[in-house]
Amino acid sequence: MIDWESIMFPIITLMCWSILYRHSFLWEIVQHSIVGLSLALILKFMLDFIMGNMITPIFQGSIYPAIIGLTLGLITWLRLAKSTRDFSYISFAIMTGIGTAICAIGAVGPQILAQLNVASWVAGTPVTNFNNFIMWLSTVGTIAYFIFTYKRGGLAGSVFTGLNGLAYIGRVFMMLAFGTTLGALIAEMAIMGVTGYAYYYVKPPGIYILAIGLIILIFDISRRWETFFYTPEE
Amino acid sequence: MSILRRRELPMSLYIIVMVYLIFSNYTGIGTSLAGDIRSWGIAIATFAGLIGVINISYLHIMKLYQKREGWPYSIVMFICFIVYFFAAYYYKPGYDWIISNLSIPLGAAFLSGFNTLGVIFRGSKARSIWSGLILFSVTVTALLMVSLGPLISPGILDIARWIKDYPTTGVFRAVTIGIGIGILMLVVRAILGMEKSYLGEM
Amino acid sequence: MGKKLKQEYEDSIAALLFILVASIPMAIPLGIPVEIDPMTMTLYDLIEEIPDGGIVLYDLTILNWFTNFQSDIAIFKQILVRVRAGELYLVIMTEVTGPIMGIDKAWDTLKLGDLDYGTQWVYLGLIPGLEAAEAAVASDVHAAKTTDHYGTPLSELPLMERFHSIDDLALVVTGMNTSPDPPCRQFGGKGVPLILQNGISTIPLMMPYVEAGIIQAYMTPGLQTAGYEKLQGDLGLATSFADAQSTTVAYALVLMLGTNLVYHWRKRQK
Numbered sequence: 001m002i003d004w005e006s007i008m009f010p011i012i013t014l015m016c017w018s019i020l021y022r023h024s025f026l027w028e029i030v031q032h033s034i035v036g037l038s039l040a041l042i043l044k045f046m047l048d049f050i051m052g053n054m055i056t057p058i059f060q061g062s063i064y065p066a067i068i069g070l071t072l073g074l075i076t077w078l079r080l081a082k083s084t085r086d087f088s089y090i091s092f093a094i095m096t097g098i099g100t101a102i103c104a105i106g107a108v109g110p111q112i113l114a115q116l117n118v119a120s121w122v123a124g125t126p127v128t129n130f131n132n133f134i135m136w137l138s139t140v141g142t143i144a145y146f147i148f149t150y151k152r153g154g155l156a157g158s159v160f161t162g163l164n165g166l167a168y169i170g171r172v173f174m175m176l177a178f179g180t181t182l183g184a185l186i187a188e189m190a191i192m193g194v195t196g197y198a199y200y201y202v203k204p205p206g207i208y209i210l211a212i213g214l215i216i217l218i219f220d221i222s223r224r225w226e227t228f229f230y231t232p233e234e
Numbered sequence: 235m236s237i238l239r240r241r242e243l244p245m246s247l248y249i250i251v252m253v254y255l256i257f258s259n260y261t262g263i264g265t266s267l268a269g270d271i272r273s274w275g276i277a278i279a280t281f282a283g284l285i286g287v288i289n290i291s292y293l294h295i296m297k298l299y300q301k302r303e304g305w306p307y308s309i310v311m312f313i314c315f316i317v318y319f320f321a322a323y324y325y326k327p328g329y330d331w332i333i334s335n336l337s338i339p340l341g342a343a344f345l346s347g348f349n350t351l352g353v354i355f356r357g358s359k360a361r362s363i364w365s366g367l368i369l370f371s372v373t374v375t376a377l378l379m380v381s382l383g384p385l386i387s388p389g390i391l392d393i394a395r396w397i398k399d400y401p402t403t404g405v406f407r408a409v410t411i412g413i414g415i416g417i418l419m420l421v422v423r424a425i426l427g428m429e430k431s432y433l434g435e436m
Numbered sequence: 437m438g439k440k441l442k443q444e445y446e447d448s449i450a451a452l453l454f455i456l457v458a459s460i461p462m463a464i465p466l467g468i469p470v471e472i473d474p475m476t477m478t479l480y481d482l483i484e485e486i487p488d489g490g491i492v493l494y495d496l497t498i499l500n501w502f503t504n505f506q507s508d509i510a511i512f513k514q515i516l517v518r519v520r521a522g523e524l525y526l527v528i529m530t531e532v533t534g535p536i537m538g539i540d541k542a543w544d545t546l547k548l549g550d551l552d553y554g555t556q557w558v559y560l561g562l563i564p565g566l567e568a569a570e571a572a573v574a575s576d577v578h579a580a581k582t583t584d585h586y587g588t589p590l591s592e593l594p595l596m597e598r599f600h601s602i603d604d605l606a607l608v609v610t611g612m613n614t615s616p617d618p619p620c621r622q623f624g625g626k627g628v629p630l631i632l633q634n635g636i637s638t639i640p641l642m643m644p645y646v647e648a649g650i651i652q653a654y655m656t657p658g659l660q661t662a663g664y665e666k667l668q669g670d671l672g673l674a675t676s677f678a679d680a681q682s683t684t685v686a687y688a689l690v691l692m693l694g695t696n697l698v699y700h701w702r703k704r705q706k
Contacts, residue, residue, distance in 0.1 A: 043319060049280055070277065086239040090243060104417050135401075
């Protein structure tokens with residue numbers, strides 16, 4: 001029994017990673033393959049959804065609401081022709097309205113009201129109180145940075161000098177927060193993909209496929225050595 | 235037919251559907267129709283997804299027909315598309331083989347994190363105290379997220395944990411509030427007729 | 437003036453070193469101990485404390501097989517232990533087509549074929565629409581989808597007689613790798629615990645919701661999942677990757693700090 005996974009994973013990975021070296025036919029093949037596979041998958045499951053949830057209920061007598069969904073869906077396809085494009089906006093407007101309403105309903109509770117709870121600065125231990133104060137300060141400072149950063153001078157500048165100071169503090173906290181995000185992104189990058197393929201490269205047959213790939217790479221580098229360098233202008 | 239082309243009709247439908255769903259949610263009136271409207275949204279999203287399939291297929295057919303640069307690769311695309319589509323319906327072992335040995339490795343290989351490398355060694359120069367602060371936060375947070383961190387210094391991890399739990403939470407709380415208020419402003423703009431992005435207008 | 441290496445090849449060398457640094461610990465494990473994160477304990481306890489008879493909705497929105505999906509598999513394993521014991525019931529839905537492939541690939545690992553379909557678990561399959569799908573399922577799942585992944589009407593599945601909206605659920609788990617806003621808006625704050633399986637880089641985005649009690653627990657790939665596997669006593673791929681993740685992060689940090697040292701040294705020279 002051939003272990004296709006151990007063969008195909010390394011081959012496909014090397015073909016994808018060939019773009020890190022240079023643009024080649026290997027990269028084009030995998031790029032177009034994934035497009036073809038993704039299109040097939042989307043088409044299959046979308047058609048299954050339409051058949052199972054719209055067309056079959058209509059034929060079984062449950063016409064409403066499937067018929068309206070089917071009609072609105074078909075109207076979106078009028079977008080494909082220039083002469084009928086304007087009619088497709090009806091469906092897109094309804095979909096956008098649904099999306100906006102769903103987001104707005106959901107935003108009120110979890111995104112606004114729940115975020116406005118402030119933990120006490122006096123009720124707990126000194127460390128807890130300090131931490132809660134820092135959290136409050138970082139929130140208010142960030143809001144002040146985005147809304148109340150005024151140029152110095154002028155009436156607004158002098159009136160909002162205090163808020164400018166708060167915005168400065170917010171900037172400090174934002175630097176820490178964005179650094180945290182980038183640090184987390186580095187940790188995610190470390191595990192994204194590479195570790196998975198390393199799992200196949202360190203054992204046969206992946207290690208043999210990697211060796212063949214390295215030999216081809218070394219051969220191509222030696223063949224094109226001069227093209228890797230340039231002479232900078234004075 | 236000209237009334238169906240006017241933009242007032244989709245704008246009206248946008249506002250009516252949006253206001254009805256919000257009204258139904260907060261009053262409990264007409265929840266059955268609201269549920270049906272949500273299912274229509276799913277139906278429209280399904281057909282809209284298929285527009286992407288049709289568009290890409292059309293692009294590649296024209297590429298083949300006009301023999302533009304890279305046209306042989308379009309044949310690769312169509313072969314993969316046809317084989318996978320028919321295997322999904324008529325040949326389950328082939329479908330399973332393609333999923334395990336082609337689709338999943340292709341999908342995962344494209345997500346390799348090499349693009350972040352360029353950011354790291356080109357974009358991370360500490361030119362000022364602000365970027366130095368970012369770099370400090372980056373370093374301690376990255377060490378917090380891996381098993382190597384505790385071996386280097388538990389003290390650094392305490393600092394990283396504190397930065398994550400308090401200042402970072404506070405900053406992103408402000409961002410979350412801003413996003414929530416932005417969504418509500420979108421509703422207000424829509425009701426006032428100022429929101430027209432779905433019509434292709436700025 | 438001498439010749440210089442072109443910039444795109446500098447990137448290639450950095451990437452090659454990155455691959456080497458990731459591969460070496462896979463061949464020669466370093467054995468760095470994995471600690472169990474407090475958030476992992478919270479997630480574990482949350483699943484264990486779901487009252488008997490509860491229905492768990494697992495919403496999959498991404499397939500990153502070696503990273504996020506390994507975290508999903510680890511969470512599935514804990515939930516399925518209780519499903520097999522007859523304590524919990526599981527409903528799986530996906531919002532995009534990718535996770536369907538993941539479920540097919542993980543079928544044998546999770547031993548889904550051994551479960552009583554329709555009674556112990558239901559696979560709703562694809563419900564397109566992303567946040568609209570989540571909103572529809574939360575309010576009325578039977579209006580959102582009339583059949584399961586295999587084309588069976590939901591009315592013929594005994595488990596689906598008990599599940600109509602989010603009020604009937606004991607836990608919602610969403611597997612994703614992007615902004616946590618959509619599931620928090622649609623599933624959060626409705627009296628049902630919400631667990632997010634999300635990317636490491638989204639931890640700062642999730643923290644406000646964790647602090648506000650909208651998200652009860654989160655799981656991220658890499659170290660946290662390795663700790664989770666250790667806690668469950670069932671080591672998987674995430675544990676294998678923990679050492680490699682450490683060395684690649686160390687490489688990235690050395691690259692970053694080295695760049696800064698060279699930059700400031702050159703600045704002083706001028």
